[in-house]
Amino acid sequence: MLADQPRAPAHAETMGHPFAPIPYTVRSVVLETPDTTTLVVEPHGDQRIPSSRPGQFVMLYAFGVGEVPIGVAGGNAEGQLIHTVRSAGKVTQALTHLTPGDTVGIRGPYGHGWPVANARGGDVVVVAGGLGMPPLREVVYELFRHRDSFGRVEIVYGARTPKDLVYYNEIQSWRRRDDVRLQVTVDAAGREWYGDVGVVTTRIPDCRFDPPKTTAFVCGPEIMMKLTAQALVERGVKPESTWISMERNMKCAIGLCGHCQFGPSFVCRDGPVFCYRDLAPLLAVREV
Amino acid sequence: MGEVRVGGQYVLDRARFPEFLSALSACGYDVVGPTVRDSAIVYDRIEKLDDLPVGWTDRQDGGKYRLERRSDEALFGYNVGPFSWKRFLFPPRERLWTAEKVEGSFVVRPEPTGGPRLAFLGVRACELAALDMTDKVFQGGPVADPGYRARRARILKVAVQCGQAGGTCFCVSMGTGPGVRSGADLVLTEILSPGPHRFLLEVGTPLGAEVVARLAPPLSSAAKDEEGLARGIVERTAGSMGRRMDTGGIRDLLRTNLEHPRWEIVAARCLSCTNCTMVCPTCFCSSQEEVPSLDAQAVERWRRWDSCYNLAFTELHGTSVRKSGLSRYRQWMTHKLGTWHDQFGTSGCVGCGRCITWCPVGIDLTEEVAAIRASPGTITTKGGSR
Amino acid sequence: MTEPRASALAEALRNHPFFAGFDTAFVRAISAKASDQRFDVDEYLAREGTEAGLLYAVIEGKIALEIGSADRPHLTVQTVGPGEVLGWSWLVPPHRWRFDARAVKPSHAIALNGDVLRRTLRTHPKWGYEFMVRFMPVLAERLENTRVQLLDIHAR
Numbered sequence: 131m132l133a134d135q136p137r138a139p140a141h142a143e144t145m146g147h148p149f150a151p152i153p154y155t156v157r158s159v160v161l162e163t164p165d166t167t168t169l170v171v172e173p174h175g176d177q178r179i180p181s182s183r184p185g186q187f188v189m190l191y192a193f194g195v196g197e198v199p200i201g202v203a204g205g206n207a208e209g210q211l212i213h214t215v216r217s218a219g220k221v222t223q224a225l226t227h228l229t230p231g232d233t234v235g236i237r238g239p240y241g242h243g244w245p246v247a248n249a250r251g252g253d254v255v256v257v258a259g260g261l262g263m264p265p266l267r268e269v270v271y272e273l274f275r276h277r278d279s280f281g282r283v284e285i286v287y288g289a290r291t292p293k294d295l296v297y298y299n300e301i302q303s304w305r306r307r308d309d310v311r312l313q314v315t316v317d318a319a320g321r322e323w324y325g326d327v328g329v330v331t332t333r334i335p336d337c338r339f340d341p342p343k344t345t346a347f348v349c350g351p352e353i354m355m356k357l358t359a360q361a362l363v364e365r366g367v368k369p370e371s372t373w374i375s376m377e378r379n380m381k382c383a384i385g386l387c388g389h390c391q392f393g394p395s396f397v398c399r400d401g402p403v404f405c406y407r408d409l410a411p412l413l414a415v416r417e418v
Numbered sequence: 419m420g421e422v423r424v425g426g427q428y429v430l431d432r433a434r435f436p437e438f439l440s441a442l443s444a445c446g447y448d449v450v451g452p453t454v455r456d457s458a459i460v461y462d463r464i465e466k467l468d469d470l471p472v473g474w475t476d477r478q479d480g481g482k483y484r485l486e487r488r489s490d491e492a493l494f495g496y497n498v499g500p501f502s503w504k505r506f507l508f509p510p511r512e513r514l515w516t517a518e519k520v521e522g523s524f525v526v527r528p529e530p531t532g533g534p535r536l537a538f539l540g541v542r543a544c545e546l547a548a549l550d551m552t553d554k555v556f557q558g559g560p561v562a563d564p565g566y567r568a569r570r571a572r573i574l575k576v577a578v579q580c581g582q583a584g585g586t587c588f589c590v591s592m593g594t595g596p597g598v599r600s601g602a603d604l605v606l607t608e609i610l611s612p613g614p615h616r617f618l619l620e621v622g623t624p625l626g627a628e629v630v631a632r633l634a635p636p637l638s639s640a641a642k643d644e645e646g647l648a649r650g651i652v653e654r655t656a657g658s659m660g661r662r663m664d665t666g667g668i669r670d671l672l673r674t675n676l677e678h679p680r681w682e683i684v685a686a687r688c689l690s691c692t693n694c695t696m697v698c699p700t701c702f703c704s705s706q707e708e709v710p711s712l713d714a715q716a717v718e719r720w721r722r723w724d725s726c727y728n729l730a731f732t733e734l735h736g737t738s739v740r741k742s743g744l745s746r747y748r749q750w751m752t753h754k755l756g757t758w759h760d761q762f763g764t765s766g767c768v769g770c771g772r773c774i775t776w777c778p779v780g781i782d783l784t785e786e787v788a789a790i791r792a793s794p795g796t797i798t799t800k801g802g803s804r
Numbered sequence: 805m806t807e808p809r810a811s812a813l814a815e816a817l818r819n820h821p822f823f824a825g826f827d828t829a830f831v832r833a834i835s836a837k838a839s840d841q842r843f844d845v846d847e848y849l850a851r852e853g854t855e856a857g858l859l860y861a862v863i864e865g866k867i868a869l870e871i872g873s874a875d876r877p878h879l880t881v882q883t884v885g886p887g888e889v890l891g892w893s894w895l896v897p898p899h900r901w902r903f904d905a906r907a908v909k910p911s912h913a914i915a916l917n918g919d920v921l922r923r924t925l926r927t928h929p930k931w932g933y934e935f936m937v938r939f940m941p942v943l944a945e946r947l948e949n950t951r952v953q954l955l956d957i958h959a960r
Contacts, residue, residue: 147528148561149514149706149719155523174523193517193524194710194717218735233523260958290958317953319868319880324845324908327868327883329952354957379733381706384561387724388703389731391753393673394760399559415676417745 151235184268185243191235192224201265214264249345259350288330341366369407428637432615441632451539459499480780497584502699531568543595548699577602585660586771607648672756685744692725694773837917843907850905856893865911894918
């Protein structure tokens with residue numbers, strides 16, 4: 131499906147209570163890095179969340195511990211969902227220690243995803259930093275599925291070290307395609323790494339695209355997105371064609387709890403994907 | 419019994435006020451209204467007339483709140499206290515759901531919504547505006563809060579037009595009061611003199627009419643006299659506001675002054691105590707917490723009020739986005755007065771003055787706005803460039 | 805005898821983005837004592853602490869810049885590729901390499917002689933100025949990238 135994706139409120143009304151998670155069973159677990167795990171989950175019973183669009187997120191719930199917002203990295207018609215979780219607090223620690231057969235809760239999907247359809251007819255550059263790759267994974271497949279609708283496709287993936295790259299084997303398979311150009315770079319590496327070394331922004335000048343006709347999807351830590359967006363704009367990509375995915379503390383995910391405010395926006399409801407043009411002034415202010 | 423119509427104006431004698439309370443009960447409402455507790459006027463269950471703050475008033479200023487005796491027996495001769503009505507629609511602590519483990523999975527049971535029908539007695543004009551704002555927050559977006567919506571649907575609002583302005587009041591600046599324009603089921607104006615102690619009672623909705631119709635013998639219609647007196651009372655109150663705020667272009671003023679040096683000055687005073695957010699009738703921030711049973715077989719999910727002044731409020735990956743007190747005060751004020759417009763189409767401030775009164779160091783947002791307005795955009799470097 | 809080779813190198817240099825559009829006489833002047841070099845994977849273009857008398861104009865391949873010490877593994881902090889230049893120690897006393905430069909792909913570079921470069925730049929200040937105007941942004945960019953690296957943008 132590649133319908134136009136209007137920036138209208140996402141239909142987040144799930145069945146029943148908006149805060150009640152739906153049980154899902156963990157199907158498989160992949161250890162991506164020492165602290166990052168990919169979970170494939172499927173509905174436990176009849177209930178499932180509505181299908182999501184690339185860039186949306188869900189609240190992932192560990193029974194008795196709590197819930198955290200996690201981007202949707204993939205899904206299928208059977209209701210299976212893919213989530214990549216880094217252990218950083220008690221909830222994510224519980225989630226990364228799950229094994230097949232365990233139960234999690236999910237509510238969502240929430241927010242606005244990447245406006246992939248807006249990029250049709252032009253070139254696309256996808257820039258991921260570290261764990262910014264999972265929320266962009268479905269964008270890549272959306273581009274692959276409708277490859278003829280887009281011009282050149284450039285994928286840039288940066289991480290701190292080679293050990294921090296997720297979906298490594300899968301990404302190597304993208305490299306074999308002749309209709310996509312992939313650059314993978316790390317901030318620093320040992321001798322075992324024969325790839326590029328340099329911060330992700332250093333790869334932008336090498337990207338091949340027609341800047342005024344390019345749409346950029348950038349996801350990673352905020353500082354990485356800000357520097358990348360600046361590098362893209364310096365190359366002539368329009369700020370209004372540059373999209374970033376913001377991260378803030380989210381508790382309710384539906385704009386009721388106030389935690390995720392970023393200036394005038396509720397990141398959960400108005401984002402998490404935003405147009406860089408709209409956010410650029412606030413990204414320059416400290417502690418917004 | 420004469421027909422009670424919406425828009426009708428009646429006279430309710432002070433002596434018949436207990437009957438009015440009974441009529442509210444007879445219509446199926448539990449009455450919640452002002453009462454004196456812990457040296458303050460708070461909102462709680464009202465069973466009888468004596469529960470009301472008869473003959474009490476409140477004296478307020480930055481960081482100051484004192485109850486004082488009045489020289490009369492006014493029932494509503496005060497302004498606003500530390501409570502606001504939001505606590506009855508959006509409780510400080512609320513269970514959202516419970517869940518228990520069942521055969522390798524879990525079952526979630528949402529908390530039943532509903533509860534008693536409540537009559538809010540003594541809702542000020544600014545508080546009616548605040549209820550409109552929380553309505554927009556909790557039930558105006560794509561997803562409504564089920565608890566708020568269920569409780570909100572069971573509320574009768576009995577407003578009281580203010581007969582005096584408090585020391586920290588500025589509803590006139592915010593365009594919310596002191597006169598009640600709409601949104602109330604019934605509107606009272608307390609007339610202490612001349613003439614006997616009585617109330618002008620205006621019927622705003624059919625629900626309100628139902629209450630008035632219960633009174634027997636029927637209330638007499640108001641004369642021009644009472645209407646004029648009520649108008650005079652509201653005008654006098656409007657003319658004696660304790661504070662004022664110039665709201666012209668305030669959203670852009672704040673948006674373009676996020677790095678104004680004034681923030682540092684106010685941040686040096688702010689204790690991040692969260693008082694202003696707790697007393698504010700529109701602050702809506704909350705957190706959710708998971709409360710597991712001892713055997714970990716069941717959990718309860720609770721929601722409780724939270725505040726943007728708490729360090730953990732913006733916790734992200736083990737640190738906080740807003741670490742400094744400056745950034746937290748700025749978030750509160752710019753949200754309340756500025757970005758609220760972007761989010762909900764109105765200001766988030768009703769001019770009730772609670773945040774000024776209950777700030778332990780007397781920080782006054784009207785003063786802060788004036789200071790920024792006096793020297794906007796004063797970010798410069800020593801080199802002189804902007 | 806070296807003339808034909810030097811002019812072939814000068815031609816290759818003029819096609820290198822860093823030297824493109826430069827005065828032909830300048831490019832010819834600095835091509836004196838220059839050499840065309842090819843490196844297999846894991847061959848070094850520079851070793852830390854050794855005399856640094858070269859500026860590499862990279863034409864093909866990928867070179868890793870590594871730093872470290874005896875007590876910890878060497879770390880690659882940057883890779884340099886086609887169209888870029890490598891090395892400024894020929895300009896900055898005491899003219900010793902500050903890092904190891906190792907080919908991580910089969911690489912091809914023109915190695916310019918530092919003595920020739922310095923002499924040319926000194927005796928032709930106009931060329932010297934233009935060279936610096938081109939060289940400075942390379943240093944500024946490396947400095948900026950290093951700062952971004954310092955930010956540790958992937959840290960949470």
